[in-house]
Amino acid sequence: MSLLFLLVAWSAAVLSCALLCRAAVAAAHLTPPAPRASAQAVPAAAAAERRGSGLTLYEMAYLSGGPHRLADVVLVLMAQKRRLLLADTGWATVVDPVGTDAVERAALTAIGPDGQRRIPAVREALVSDEAVRQVADRLETAGLALPAAVRPGISGAVRLVRGAALVVLLSALATYWKAAPGADSGPVLAWFAVPLILTLGTWAAARFELHPYSDWATTAGERQLPGAAGSRSAPDSPAAPAGSLITLALRGPAALTDPTLRAALHSSGA
Missing domain, CATH: 1.20.5 (Single alpha-helices involved in coiled-coils or other helix-helix interfaces)
Incomplete structure (x- = not known):
């Protein structure tokens, strides 16, 4: 024995x-080598203004939690802009059917012509949308995100x-x-x-x-995130207070301070 x-x-x-x-x-x-100049490595996105680290809000979300995290960020972003209503029962309702960038327009398309849909269904439709794939492709080309073959x-x-x-x-x-x-x-x-x-x-x-063992970011990508060693900003700095969209992008829905938004995402299986 x-x-x-x-x-x-x-x-x-x-x-x-x-x-x-x-x-x-x-x-x-x-994984391709990361270029020296991060500001040039990751092309500008119309989705969100650039932060101190050189990444957009969507790029931070993808590197921290993949396309599902990015989907959560855009939904909360649109809710804060009063373009969407996220109910604590897990429903997303369109208030203003005008998206300011490709990812917001993809979110509206995912909700559909009825103007209302369950958040899990919206999230799943978003993660496979071309706008989200373009964010991933930019990061992979820049050497900041792991290719699909590795994850x-x-x-x-x-x-x-x-x-x-x-x-x-x-x-x-x-x-x-x-x-x-x-x-x-x-x-x-x-x-x-x-x-x-x-x-x-x-x-x-x-x-x-190899630590941290990210499923999405390369070592170079991890270093670009706020709070990482050598990063030029931190998630709890004045530019990114706790509970902000940056904190959501880095830490997920549990970091939200708004109980309604937190319940909306968690009640839907987030």
């Missing part, structure tokens, strides 16, 4: 570490390595528990130290080299 547990532990450790290495290499090969490889592989470390520990405990009374299980348990060191060492290296 101890050999079976040892085989499970070794298999989980080797496979998870190999997958993480493969994901890291794939990300390095498929969500690194973060998923890191979770596998963490899980493999837990499997190794549980296998060692099961081996000790199943050992016959009075039997010397020390040599067998020592064999579990190698896969444990392998998984924990790989995890530590990934945290040092």
